[in-house]
Amino acid sequence: MTDVPESSRTLPKNSGIQEIRLGFTLQHWCLWQSKETPFGEFWPGGEVLPYNGGRADVSFFPMMQSRRLSPLARAVSAVAWHSRQQCGDIPSVFLSSHGESQYYFEILQGMAGGEGVSPSRFSLCVHNAIAGLSSIHNASYQPYLSLAGGTEGMFAAFLEAGGILLETSKVLVVWYEQALPDAYQAYLATSETTFALSMILTRGGGPGHQLRLARRPGKGGSNAEDCTTSLVQTILEGRRSAVCHLEQSIWQWSLDDA
Amino acid sequence: MKNLEAELKQLIIDTLELEGVNPKDIASDAPLFSGGLGLDSIDALELGVALKKKYHIHIDTNSAELANYFASIKTLAGFVVSQQNKSTL
Incomplete structure (x- = not known):
């Protein structure tokens, strides 16, 4: 993902190229990451949760609900909970390329060594487990989706959110990643930190900052995971526009004042 | 047996x-499940794996007595000892 100048925020019209445009109103965002975040010109309308010694604070949950949370699940649960305090019970979309990779690699190593599999670790490795726990934490009766993103990376969550907003007024979106186990790092791009980012999105044109995205077919170079990491960086640096080249598409987006 | 009970509590x-x-x-005769500590079915499975690993015992998951063995620390300690005795016979 790279900066684009203000003047080129709108994609050029190009007949024959199918372009998808999405527009949202960003009502709130919340981030936790496993490193200290120096104060800066962050995006408006959101918050960075305290580093808290490298473990996201989830003391607002009963101990019996929080005890099995991995560091990644703690991060997700914390940002989702803070966002839900702003919007109540709404449908949600969770996206992570690799999810609980540290847990499932540990299980695979254990199985290779002839050890028994921890039932709770196994159940928490399922890709929708974190979304399910968040739903339980908030006593939610609303639907949730858990995505891995595929070739559209983090933008798959925006596509789903756009669809959900055709039927409802608000949606919670949560992206989360952590460093892959060492054995994978030579083959795949990976986040260096554990982080979770949540956004409350409503339909475009409402009161608040406008998040506009455009997708067109194209060949690019960036890895899908790099785009999510870059989004976090963009938010923390207060940059308002960027473009991300994925394997089969180019995504351009901007955050504008209302 | 008291030492084993203390060990199981920490486990x-x-x-x-x-x-x-x-x-x-954790009281030795308090129920571990159904109230008491508030443990659930995943905890029972997790505990079974941990017991096998630490004490190298066999747990017959089809046994009708299983729920009784896992009822409290006291019954669990009795079960571990009985299984260890079996394996040394």
């Missing part, structure tokens, strides 16, 4: 990640 706290719970908070 439960460590394995089931019961933050803020001390061994002295």
